[in-house]
Amino acid sequence: MAKIVVENKINNFNQVISVDGDKSISIRSLLIGSQSYGICKIDNLPKSDDIISTILGLRKLGVKILIKGKSCSIYGKGLNSFDFKKNIIINAGNSGTFARLLLGLLIKTPNLIKIIGDKSLSRRDFQRVTLPLREFGASFYNNGSAKLPLKILGSEYVRPINYFEQKGSAQCKSSVMLAALNSPGTTIIKAKKSRDHTEKFFKYLKLPINIIRNKNFDTIKIKGECQFKSFKYNIPGDISSSAFFIVITLLSSNSKLKIKDVNINPSRIGFIKIANKMGAKIKILNKRIKHGEAIGDVFVKSQSKLKAIDCPSSLNSNAIDEFLIIFLLASKASGVSNFTNLNELNKKESPRLKLGSKILNKMGVKTIQKNGSLKIFGNPKLSIENDITVKNFYKDHRIFMTSVIAALCFGGKWIIHDVDSYKSSFPSFLKLLKKIGSKYTLI
Numbered sequence: 001m002a003k004i005v006v007e008n009k010i011n012n013f014n015q016v017i018s019v020d021g022d023k024s025i026s027i028r029s030l031l032i033g034s035q036s037y038g039i040c041k042i043d044n045l046p047k048s049d050d051i052i053s054t055i056l057g058l059r060k061l062g063v064k065i066l067i068k069g070k071s072c073s074i075y076g077k078g079l080n081s082f083d084f085k086k087n088i089i090i091n092a093g094n095s096g097t098f099a100r101l102l103l104g105l106l107i108k109t110p111n112l113i114k115i116i117g118d119k120s121l122s123r124r125d126f127q128r129v130t131l132p133l134r135e136f137g138a139s140f141y142n143n144g145s146a147k148l149p150l151k152i153l154g155s156e157y158v159r160p161i162n163y164f165e166q167k168g169s170a171q172c173k174s175s176v177m178l179a180a181l182n183s184p185g186t187t188i189i190k191a192k193k194s195r196d197h198t199e200k201f202f203k204y205l206k207l208p209i210n211i212i213r214n215k216n217f218d219t220i221k222i223k224g225e226c227q228f229k230s231f232k233y234n235i236p237g238d239i240s241s242s243a244f245f246i247v248i249t250l251l252s253s254n255s256k257l258k259i260k261d262v263n264i265n266p267s268r269i270g271f272i273k274i275a276n277k278m279g280a281k282i283k284i285l286n287k288r289i290k291h292g293e294a295i296g297d298v299f300v301k302s303q304s305k306l307k308a309i310d311c312p313s314s315l316n317s318n319a320i321d322e323f324l325i326i327f328l329l330a331s332k333a334s335g336v337s338n339f340t341n342l343n344e345l346n347k348k349e350s351p352r353l354k355l356g357s358k359i360l361n362k363m364g365v366k367t368i369q370k371n372g373s374l375k376i377f378g379n380p381k382l383s384i385e386n387d388i389t390v391k392n393f394y395k396d397h398r399i400f401m402t403s404v405i406a407a408l409c410f411g412g413k414w415i416i417h418d419v420d421s422y423k424s425s426f427p428s429f430l431k432l433l434k435k436i437g438s439k440y441t442l443i
Ligand code: S3P
Pocket: 023, 024, 025, 097, 168, 169, 170, 171, 172, 174, 194, 195, 320, 321, 344
């Protein structure tokens, strides 16, 4: 697979961009659309590898999906309407979200369905979803391992469950919420706070869902077996993709950036809160609500005076995909930043806490990493002179993109392997970097 060479810092820029559609919402729109009655129209769907895996997986289950540019039509045939043929194998590729959420929709399959994934996905934990899905009545076969490949066999007699989600994982919560759609009676979920796109989607579709919000936990009640009609949805820009462009602007000099039509769901903007606590002055204007989700335009300017943060772990779940890029801000901040309770980060597409810390060390930044926490000794004058190679990172898209941003902001000569990895979530990443004036070579 190709490598990228970056050996020039980015010059100042003043630009307006739009990033690709949000990955979490896109996957939900496809999965929920497959359970609706009628033809759903989804616009601004990103052509990323995770979305392609979702579409191909649903087609294997007999769902007709037509794609035209960034628009897509899903021909829904109602709840539990998949064509559960014998010997179906679904390749979820790199997508934990697709694999884990899909399992929730398979709790009634009369034939075994095998789920496989790439090397990175095959090292991730699936017990976190198979345990609650077993309670509904599904069975799993994976040679005693908690990982992929695994096979699911559904039950004719599924029952609603009471489930306590304690990790702050939206994937676990959403997998159970999707299973609840196909279960009789009322499923009750007590869930630690995490992104709430599935809840918002159910509300947008007027499904029978009731949510009681408390400080740390939500109680979600879903009445199952209620058919719903097809819908239209326009996917907003991805805040997690935007974060790379916000950070490159903050860390370069005399630059300004506007990112249009970004999803700013409060459960996703922990990154903006953390960056602003560190002295960034990120603003969100033109706020509005579409399909129940908050959207806005993000404005950011370079900020030469960033300060260290003792990051409240209550923000962890709302910034879970942005920590690598936050670590770059901490590297340039004055003082020692402290991040705690981040064990979940080592369970992502790669062990991100470990690898993130290693990359900072290669950049000459001192870190102390232990027991799920990371201390970063920031240096406001950080400038890299040496050569840095980044490889063997499980093709983790966010490690790749973070490394490219570090190279463009701090200098040095960087060779970063596995270029194609960024396509898993953010296919326009390199094109947009070029638009704002970055120079790089693919070899
Ligand atoms: C996601 C939830 C998060 C996040 C992932 C997408 C989702 O994972 O890291 O990229 O769409 O629900 P967890 O729920 O496992 O924390």
